[in-house]
Amino acid sequence: MSLDNRLRLAVEERRVSTYPLQEILPYVNRILLQTYALVGFKPPNEHDLGLLIAKVATDQQESYPSLTLQEVELCFELGAKGEYGDFMGLNLRTITRWLKTYQTSELRYRAVVERERQVLVKQQAMAILLKEFFDKVIEEEGELLMIT
Numbered sequence: 001m002s003l004d005n006r007l008r009l010a011v012e013e014r015r016v017s018t019y020p021l022q023e024i025l026p027y028v029n030r031i032l033l034q035t036y037a038l039v040g041f042k043p044p045n046e047h048d049l050g051l052l053i054a055k056v057a058t059d060q061q062e063s064y065p066s067l068t069l070q071e072v073e074l075c076f077e078l079g080a081k082g083e084y085g086d087f088m089g090l091n092l093r094t095i096t097r098w099l100k101t102y103q104t105s106e107l108r109y110r111a112v113v114e115r116e117r118q119v120l121v122k123q124q125a126m127a128i129l130l131k132e133f134f135d136k137v138i139e140e141e142g143e144l145l146m147i148t
Contacts, residue, residue, distance in 0.1 A: 007111045010070035017065030024057045027069050031076050032056065032090075038080040041090055056095055064099055075102035 016024065032053060036043045043049055060072065067075075078084065079098035087094045102108060 003107075004111075006074060007071075007107060008114065010068055010074050011108070011111045011115050013068040013070045015065060016060045016067055016069060016072070019061075019069070021057060021061065024060060024069070025053060028057045028060070028072075029053050031069075031073050034073075035076045035080050036090060038077065039090055052092065055092055059092075059096070059099075064103060067099075067103065071102070071108070072099070075099055078102065 029049075032049070033043060044052070060067070060069075064072070075098055076095070079087070079094070079102075084098050084101040087097075
């Protein structure tokens with residue numbers, strides 16, 4: 001699947017702000033372990049990893065509530081591939097830089113604009129269908145009134 005398609009699907013998912021923290025934690029755990037594997041680093045000890053998971057999860061809700069968890073996963077993958085520059089280690093500073101860069105990227109902007117356009121088109125289509133429906137109901141009611 002192309003990056004554009006993956007991103008298009010990711011931006012359509014639930015926003016981080018809609019999840020309770022307890023639901024985000026396991027997802028962040030999986031993303032971080034996956035990212036450590038992608039960059040070839042050994043994950044930190046369990047205690048340090050737990051702290052990083054908790055901090056990244058709370059930062060998601062506080063600083064990046066409009067992202068989806070799928071976008072975060074894609075962001076980490078792109079960061080691991082070096083799309084957001086070189087990095088010396090996988091730590092909170094690196095992760096924050098990746099998220100800030102992703103959130104303001106042209107790639108994400110285009111996906112969000114496309115999603116918003118789709119929502120607008122759907123709303124306009126629903127409005128047209130509702131108007132046609134009620135016009136037909138009014139017309140049929142008028143015909144029934146003439147018959148009686």
